[in-house]
Amino acid sequence: MEKTLLYNAGVVTMDAERHQYNHGAILIEDDRIVKIGQNDPMLLSLANEPDLQRIDLQDRWILPGLVNTHVHLSQQLGRGLGDDVNLLTWLHERTWPYESSMTEEDSYVSSLLCGLELIRSGVTCFAEPGGQFVNGMGRAVTELGIRGMLARSTMDMGEGLPEVWQENTDEALEIQIANYEKWHGKADNRIQVWFGLRTIFNNSDELIIRTKELADKYKVGVHMHVAEIKEEVEFAQATRGATTVTHLRNLGVLDKNFLAVHTVWLTDDEIRMFADHDVKVSHNPAAAMRVLGFAKVPEMMDAGICVTIGTDGAPSNNRMTLIDEMWVTSLIHKGRLLDPTVMPAENILAMVTCDGARALMLEDEIGSLEPGKKADLVVVNPNTATMLPMHDPIANMVTSMRTENIESVMADGRWLMRDKEILVVNEQEILIEAKKRAAGIRERAGIKLPNRFNVVD
Numbered sequence: 001m002e003k004t005l006l007y008n009a010g011v012v013t014m015d016a017e018r019h020q021y022n023h024g025a026i027l028i029e030d031d032r033i034v035k036i037g038q039n040d041p042m043l044l045s046l047a048n049e050p051d052l053q054r055i056d057l058q059d060r061w062i063l064p065g066l067v068n069t070h071v072h073l074s075q076q077l078g079r080g081l082g083d084d085v086n087l088l089t090w091l092h093e094r095t096w097p098y099e100s101s102m103t104e105e106d107s108y109v110s111s112l113l114c115g116l117e118l119i120r121s122g123v124t125c126f127a128e129p130g131g132q133f134v135n136g137m138g139r140a141v142t143e144l145g146i147r148g149m150l151a152r153s154t155m156d157m158g159e160g161l162p163e164v165w166q167e168n169t170d171e172a173l174e175i176q177i178a179n180y181e182k183w184h185g186k187a188d189n190r191i192q193v194w195f196g197l198r199t200i201f202n203n204s205d206e207l208i209i210r211t212k213e214l215a216d217k218y219k220v221g222v223h224m225h226v227a228e229i230k231e232e233v234e235f236a237q238a239t240r241g242a243t244t245v246t247h248l249r250n251l252g253v254l255d256k257n258f259l260a261v262h263t264v265w266l267t268d269d270e271i272r273m274f275a276d277h278d279v280k281v282s283h284n285p286a287a288a289m290r291v292l293g294f295a296k297v298p299e300m301m302d303a304g305i306c307v308t309i310g311t312d313g314a315p316s317n318n319r320m321t322l323i324d325e326m327w328v329t330s331l332i333h334k335g336r337l338l339d340p341t342v343m344p345a346e347n348i349l350a351m352v353t354c355d356g357a358r359a360l361m362l363e364d365e366i367g368s369l370e371p372g373k374k375a376d377l378v379v380v381n382p383n384t385a386t387m388l389p390m391h392d393p394i395a396n397m398v399t400s401m402r403t404e405n406i407e408s409v410m411a412d413g414r415w416l417m418r419d420k421e422i423l424v425v426n427e428q429e430i431l432i433e434a435k436k437r438a439a440g441i442r443e444r445a446g447i448k449l450p451n452r453f454n455v456v457d
């Protein structure tokens with residue numbers, strides 16, 4: 001058995017009583033936390049413990065590993081392809097051609113590159129809404145050491161879909177069942193396979209209903225983009241006779257294992273529907289600001305809805321770091337409501353830790369630092385010109401912490417990054433391979449970007 005004591009650290013537990021030890025320590029045995037408490041008594045009680053690795057963190061802070069509830073691993077190599085264009089151009093001329101030109105190996109490298117950004121920004125667990133190649137993502141997650149709820153992008157209808165993506169409802173479901181059987185529970189149970197629905201534009205009612213039935217049968221979640229843009233709720237109204245959320249309620253699929261992403265265009269009634277059915281929400285503030293609009297997040301949280309945070313994909317946000325998303329979340333709702341008291345820092349930190357874990361139905365395993373839970377944690381070094389002083393540590397972690405302040409990351413009791421060095425994969429090799437593959441996909445997809453300046457190539 002491997003025993004590690006992390007001591008001389010501030011510890012933000014995010015447990016139900018929100019214990020915070022300004023001078024704390026954590027004892028870890030193998031993959032689990034066994035004890036948390038004040039530094040000096042913990043050190044004293046373990047003074048004669050043999051075979052204990054003691055790590056002095058010298059006044060750094062420990063947080064639970066962050067949970068990103070919506071990140072497109074397979075889009076990482078498309079970063080920079082979606083800037084300053086409208087949604088239809090973004091979708092039909094950039095993202096779809098790019099994604100549909102990828103191979104499984106491209107998806108694997110894209111996932112590795114995205115995983116590096118996730119680890120460097122303190123994420124130990126994420127939910128993926130669906131690339132095409134769960135095999136590529138699964139291989140990457142196995143190597144990266146993080147936790148992933150993987151899904152396949154699933155569409156059985158819609159105009160303008162690339163030919164390689166056209167499939168019927170049965171095929172769409174069968175491929176997902178095969179993915180579940182191959183990958184669910186793999187990598188020491190760090191991988192789960194969820195069922196994906198892309199959007200109501202591309203999903204028939206039959207697919208939506210049968211997807212929910214399968215998710216219930218296999219005891220996993222459904223991950224769907226919901227009420228993203230105004231045109232979507234108008235499309236639902238015109239083709240199904242009700243706006244997106246009301247229609248999903250009418251189909252009977254709103255439930256505690258339903259993760260709804262973006263949820264920008266909801267009526268007050270629809271917010272109540274989410275609350276009544278314990279639907280989980282992933283708020284992606286930066287992507288929403290770019291093209292979708294303001295989600296009514298404070299209103300949803302007041303209604304008791306579990307709202308979490310995601311980064312979306314690289315072509316929609318460019319920054320796959322929850323650290324930046326926390327900051328953006330803290331700002332935009334204060335600005336929209338002209339009320340600086342909404343979205344306090346403690347609530348935002350909960351969105352990316354304990355509430356994120358609850359949205360992924362992993363609240364018994366991760367999301368807070370407590371005896372019995374998995375050792376998924378982040379070591380923050382606040383000793384930079386950009387983060388000091390620490391008058392109000394929790395506010396600082398939301399408003400002035402940068403990705404650079406994330407020093408070490410542990411998942412399942414294993415260091416993924418230590419003192420900013422990635423230990424699980426060869427970072428330099430991945431960066432080189434990512435550049436090569438990104439250029440190859442773009443060439444195959446025939447995507448041309450207009451020059452912004454008087455370019456000499």
Ligand SMILES: [Zn+2]
Binds near residue numbers: 225
């Ligand atoms: Zn998305």
